[in-house]
Amino acid sequence: MLSQFYINAVYVIAAVLFILGLKLLSKPKTARTGNLLSALGMLVAVVVTLLSREILDWTTIIVCLAIGSVIGVLASRLVALTAMPQMVAVFNGLGGGASMLVAWVALFGNTDRFVAIAVSLSVVIGGITFAGSGIAWGKLSAVLASKPLLFLGQRFINAALFAALIVCTVLFVLEPAPTSNYLFAIIGIALMLGILTVLPIGGADMPVVISLLNSYSGLAACAAGLAINNVILIVSGALVGAAGIILTNIMCKAMNRSLANVLFSGFGAQKSAAKVEGKANPITPEDAYLILEAANSVTFVPGYGMAVAQAQHVVHELGTLLETRGTDVTYAIHPVAGRMPGHMNVLLAEANVSYDQLLEMDDINPKMNTIDVAVVIGANDVVNPAAREDETSPIYGMPIINVDSAKTVFVLKRSLASGFSGVDNSLFFNSNTRMLFGDAKQSISALISEFKD
Amino acid sequence: MEIVFLALILVLAIFLGFELISKVPATLHTPLMSGANAISGITLVGALLAAGSSSVTHELATWLGAGAVVFATVNVVGGYLVTDRMLGLFKQRSKPTEKDG
Numbered sequence: 001m002l003s004q005f006y007i008n009a010v011y012v013i014a015a016v017l018f019i020l021g022l023k024l025l026s027k028p029k030t031a032r033t034g035n036l037l038s039a040l041g042m043l044v045a046v047v048v049t050l051l052s053r054e055i056l057d058w059t060t061i062i063v064c065l066a067i068g069s070v071i072g073v074l075a076s077r078l079v080a081l082t083a084m085p086q087m088v089a090v091f092n093g094l095g096g097g098a099s100m101l102v103a104w105v106a107l108f109g110n111t112d113r114f115v116a117i118a119v120s121l122s123v124v125i126g127g128i129t130f131a132g133s134g135i136a137w138g139k140l141s142a143v144l145a146s147k148p149l150l151f152l153g154q155r156f157i158n159a160a161l162f163a164a165l166i167v168c169t170v171l172f173v174l175e176p177a178p179t180s181n182y183l184f185a186i187i188g189i190a191l192m193l194g195i196l197t198v199l200p201i202g203g204a205d206m207p208v209v210i211s212l213l214n215s216y217s218g219l220a221a222c223a224a225g226l227a228i229n230n231v232i233l234i235v236s237g238a239l240v241g242a243a244g245i246i247l248t249n250i251m252c253k254a255m256n257r258s259l260a261n262v263l264f265s266g267f268g269a270q271k272s273a274a275k276v277e278g279k280a281n282p283i284t285p286e287d288a289y290l291i292l293e294a295a296n297s298v299t300f301v302p303g304y305g306m307a308v309a310q311a312q313h314v315v316h317e318l319g320t321l322l323e324t325r326g327t328d329v330t331y332a333i334h335p336v337a338g339r340m341p342g343h344m345n346v347l348l349a350e351a352n353v354s355y356d357q358l359l360e361m362d363d364i365n366p367k368m369n370t371i372d373v374a375v376v377i378g379a380n381d382v383v384n385p386a387a388r389e390d391e392t393s394p395i396y397g398m399p400i401i402n403v404d405s406a407k408t409v410f411v412l413k414r415s416l417a418s419g420f421s422g423v424d425n426s427l428f429f430n431s432n433t434r435m436l437f438g439d440a441k442q443s444i445s446a447l448i449s450e451f452k453d
Numbered sequence: 454m455e456i457v458f459l460a461l462i463l464v465l466a467i468f469l470g471f472e473l474i475s476k477v478p479a480t481l482h483t484p485l486m487s488g489a490n491a492i493s494g495i496t497l498v499g500a501l502l503a504a505g506s507s508s509v510t511h512e513l514a515t516w517l518g519a520g521a522v523v524f525a526t527v528n529v530v531g532g533y534l535v536t537d538r539m540l541g542l543f544k545q546r547s548k549p550t551e552k553d554g
Contacts, residue, residue, distance in 0.1 A: 022474070022489065026473070026478070027481075029545075031540045032537065032541065035533065035540055036537070038491065039491070042491070042497075049498045049501050049502065055501065055502075055506065057505045060504055060515065060519050060522075061504055061522065063519075068525070069526055071523075071526075071527045071530075072527045072530030072531030075535070076531045076532075076538060081542075084535075088483075088487050091491075091494075091531055092490055094528045095490060095494050098522075099496040101517045101524070102496050102518075102525075105504075105514045105518050105521070106503070108513075108514040109506070178513075179513070218493040220493075221496040221499075224496055228502065229455075230498065231459075231462060232495060233495055233496060233498060235466045236466075236492050236493065236495040238466035239469060239473070239489075240489045240493040242467045243473065245471075246474040250482075333479065335482075340482075340486070341483060342483035342485075345482070346539055349543045350542050354544060355480050355543050355544070355545055
């Protein structure tokens with residue numbers, strides 16, 4: 001059995017492994033090693049905890065570890081990559097829920113004022129993460145409607161809940177007890193706040209929500225660490241919390257909106273009044289083939305529609321066909337395309353697209369006027385020129401991929417309907433835009449068969 | 454003193470987190486997020502102490518601790534495996550003109 005000194009020394013090693021792991025995760029070549037190092041850190045921390053003399057009840061521990069491991073292995077192996085956003089949401093929620101419970105149990109051993117404050121923090125953040133991730137899972141897996149759900153007096157209810165939360169927390173901290181009614185009230189309010197704050201957020205804003213919940217799950221672990229006076233929880237939780245906030249900030253910047261605007265505005269619930277009139281130019285796969293065949297450079301611009309149509313494999317097949325003919329092929333990816341940060345990158349990686357062909361918005365935009373054909377697949381708001389030109393547009397100021405400066409733009413779309421933001425897209429009516437109507441996967445497949453004939 | 458020490462660790466870890474993440478390319482945002490999420494499963498350490506600790510004898514506490522262990526284990530095991538699965542997909546062609554697949 002180990003003394004506290006050795007346990008803490010091993011926790012330091014685990015923390016170093018987490019830090020190295022995160023550092024290596026930031027480069028494609030070393031990312032996998034980084035993840036392994038981080039997993040090793042986790043293993044070391046868990047093993048040393050099990051060896052500490054504090055553990056008495058082994059049966060419960062082993063049964064629970066086994067149940068959790070089986071679920072974790074099955075989920076990570078069986079879930080399709082297209083379901084990754086909701087999967088990440090579930091893992092976030094479970095982490096937050098676990099931290100909430102850990103903090104709660106801490107009260108059974110220690111009811112200091114400081115512990116009570118840390119427990120309150122952990123329960124509130126963990127509860128919001130747990131319930132909010134549940135709603136995010138529902139929206140992402142289409143169990144719930146993905147459009148923003150707004151109801152009368154929502155802000156008033158949220159404000160009232162928040163006020164009640166503060167009152168209950170103060171009363172709880174004044175007289176902390178593990179079965180205090182105020183603690184139960186805090187838990188209940190935190191869960192309700194989690195539900196009510198994610199419900200009004202629409203599908204296209206999910207990248208922000210997912211990365212914010214990711215940050216919360218870290219902060220909840222950190223607060224639980226303060227409650228049980230455990231350094232490894234504090235360090236790791238803070239690392240994840242900070243990482244999540246950075247990512248959230250990147251997502252918000254990519255939409256030119258503040259976090260408050262994303263969380264509270266119910267963006268996309270109202271249709272914009274500004275209409276764009278014009279005549280779109282439809283094109284057949286045969287004619288599109290002729291243009292593509294003559295092109296020297298083609299860039300694909302995927303959006304959530306590519307994920308829905310499961311078109312990533314045919315997109316790569318078309319890209320490869322073009323490359324064998326000497327065409328320069330790239331993929332231009334907007335930071336908030338899809339439903340989580342980096343969503344399109346994962347799908348294209350699954351389809352075997354090399355990651356050095358995946359270009360970020362700031363890399364492709366300066367070169368866009370040299371691109372012969374830009375193929376927009378299931379993306380809409382992130383290529384809408386109104387973000388650049390129309391000051392009255394709700395999406396004005398959002399950085400977009402400037403496909404309209406390419407020589408020709410193909411837009412693969414079912415109809416001329418507006419995107420998530422409800423803003424009409426003038427791109428569809430540009431003289432250099434050709435609309436390839438229909439299901440994205442079928443349209444691309446039609447193009448591929450043209451190439452093969 | 455104890456609280457000051459914990460606060461110092463907290464602040465340093467937050468700054469370190471900011472530094473580590475600010476340079477990650479967009480391509481890796483999803484694996485980074487799920488990898489970071491797996492790290493937040495460190496709460497498993499707390500859950501193990503909560504579920505099996507000798508200082509906790511209340512029955513409710515044991516149940517809460519057991520629930521925490523299950524939740525956190527799913528988070529840790531699932532999080533690391535799925536991150537590894539995704540990272541395994543990211544490939545770079547050895548030569549720019551070579552056809553992959």
